[in-house]
Amino acid sequence: MTTLLEARYRTVLRLLPAYYGRAREEEMVETYLGDTDQETQDQSRPTLGEVASVAALAVRSRLATAGAPRPYVRLGSAVRLFALFGVLLQAASAVVGRVLELTWASTGGATRWEMFTASFTGHGPVTGVVTAVTWILPLLWTAGLFALLHDRRRLARLSALAAALPTLWPLLAPLVDTSFPPDPAYAVACALLAWLSALAVCAGYHRDAPPAALPGGAPGLLFLACCVVMGGSVVLLPAAADAVWAPTTGFVVGAVGWLLWRVRRRDEGTACGTVALAVLGLLILAARVAALYPWLDVPVPAAFLGGALGQTAALVLLVAALALVGRRGLLTR
Structure with a gap:
């Protein structure tokens, strides 16, 4: 006869993906019930720690590695590459x-x-x-990037979360300081980019995940190249530069380079990376549009408006191309 406690455990275990639950649910239920007196099982319930443990396991098993069903392996690979690309972009932007x-x-x-x-x-x-x-604090994106690449995952998680904290201030400042002008759309877009990158580091690089590796070259050279492209874009076109000019330029150049590099490679990891770049590009596009929108009704230099509109158009085309190429790459596997 099923006790109330067993039913509650099975309800919690529904958080797990089906493939994992089929293989491990009975064993896990027996383990959880093993230390509980049969007579008290109808008055007991799973502890908060047990629920948190199952929730963490649900994330790990969905962002899986080799050995899991292919959709979960692909999702895990895409999330980990999104984390790497997002942290790299924000690290270079902060330093520059x-x-x-x-x-x-x-x-x-x-x-x-x-x-x-x-x-x-x-x-x-x-x-x-x-x-x-x-x-x-945003300089910690760089610490998080290289900690991740050297497999110091705890340090990478803490650094990424700390680096993302400043993006909350523009959302909170208007509540405590009336002199701080609110700009909710841009603030939300920047916070989404930062926190999704940080959370992807925390969730994607779990204890069963493979070591992080930037595809396409040595990490130090790739980071330096990002810094040079972003810094050069501001130095060469200072009249067009706003808060998102440099990271947008860095993404556009990097995404074009990725598409060209991908022509010589047909592995599944490259397709997952293309999808990850498409998602990252969509977030940057949201920040680009949010930064541009307040200036559309204000007289601004033609260089600024033209640069921002040009970046917006380039992002739209690149995100569409990345999504199409990534989808085609996944469907052919």
């Missing part, structure tokens, strides 16, 4: 943005340096601390 900002402040005399330091000291101690934290 701060290097260019410091270069601008330190090469224009005392006036520029005072303008730079005033953003930390000119609005009170609390705002100054928040500004300093939001300026420094």
Whole structure:
């Protein structure tokens, strides 16, 4: 006779994918019930820790590796590649943005340096601390990237989560500081990009996942190339540069390079990477549109408007091409 506790355990175990549940459900139920007195099973329920453990297992088994059904293997590979690409893009963007900002402040005399330091000291101690934290924490994307590539997964998770924290401030600041202008669409787009990347690192690189590896070249060279492309785009076209100009340029160049590199490769991992890039591109497109929209009714330099519209068009075409190529690659396997 099935007890109430056993029924509750089986309900929790429905979180697991079907292939895993068929193989392990009975064994897991026996293990959970083994330490519980038969007479008290109708008054007991799964503990919070057990439910959390099953939920974590459900994520790991869905983002699976070799040995699981192919759809789960593909999903796991795509999530892990999305995490790598997302962290790489944001790491390079954070480094380039701060290097260019410091270069601008330190090469224009005392006036520029005072303008730079005033953003930390000119609005009170609390705002100054928040500004300093939001300026420094995104640099942890780089720490997270190289920790992940050196298989330091715990450090990579903590670094990615900490690096994503500043994206919450634009959503919270208007609630506590009336002088902070709200821009919800852009703030939400940036937060989605950061937090989905961080959560993909946490979920995709579980204990059974293979070591992280950037396809296409040495990690240091790829990171340097991203920084050069992003920084060069700002230096060459400063009138067109806004907050998303550099990362969008980096993505466009990287996605075109990926499509060209993919011509010589037909493995399933490349198809999963193409799908991951399509998802990343969709998030960047949302940030690009959100950053551009408020300026459509305002007189702005033609270079800025033309650059932003050109990037938007390039992103639309690239996301569509990546989705089509990735889908075709998966269907042919």
